[in-house]
Amino acid sequence: MEGLFERLGREKLLFRVVDEFYTLLLQDERVNGFFAGIDMVRLRQHQLSFLSSILGGPEQYTGRSMRNAHSALHLTEAHFDAVAEHLQTALRRCNVSPADIEAVMEKIASYKEQIISS
Numbered sequence: 001m002e003g004l005f006e007r008l009g010r011e012k013l014l015f016r017v018v019d020e021f022y023t024l025l026l027q028d029e030r031v032n033g034f035f036a037g038i039d040m041v042r043l044r045q046h047q048l049s050f051l052s053s054i055l056g057g058p059e060q061y062t063g064r065s066m067r068n069a070h071s072a073l074h075l076t077e078a079h080f081d082a083v084a085e086h087l088q089t090a091l092r093r094c095n096v097s098p099a100d101i102e103a104v105m106e107k108i109a110s111y112k113e114q115i116i117s118s
Contacts, residue, residue, distance in 0.1 A: 004103055005057035011048070013094055014057075018047050020090035030082045034073055054107050066114035075116050084108060 008014065022044060026032050035043075052059035063069060073079075087108060091101045 003056040004100060005052065005055040007100055008055065008096060008104075010057065011052065011059075013096070014048055014051050014055075016094050017087075017090050017096075018044050018051070020093050021047070021087050024086040024089060025083065028082060028086065031079055034075075034079075055104065066111045070115045071117055073117075077112075077116055080112055080116050 008017075022040065026035060046061070046063045049059050049063065050061045051057075053061040084105065088101060088105055091104060096104070
């Protein structure tokens, strides 16, 4: 049975999704301040590893825990929702099916409590 990672087109599609995702995030004044001074190449690689890992791909995320990576940012539910909105838009723009978008967003939502701190 084909898993979510395979249905999404493996790494090739994830590269496109991550590029679109960060393009959207960096244009959004609600969240773009969090990326000032950040090595975006490195961050994109972390995001690719994270998505591959949670979607059943071969790459395993070895970065900090979601709680440790985000705790100093004092993210609110509104920040999380803005980021999730952009991920959903990026997936849609990359022609991911509505059912697969829903599956991805469910996986992302499972990290919400670890990411928000305010």
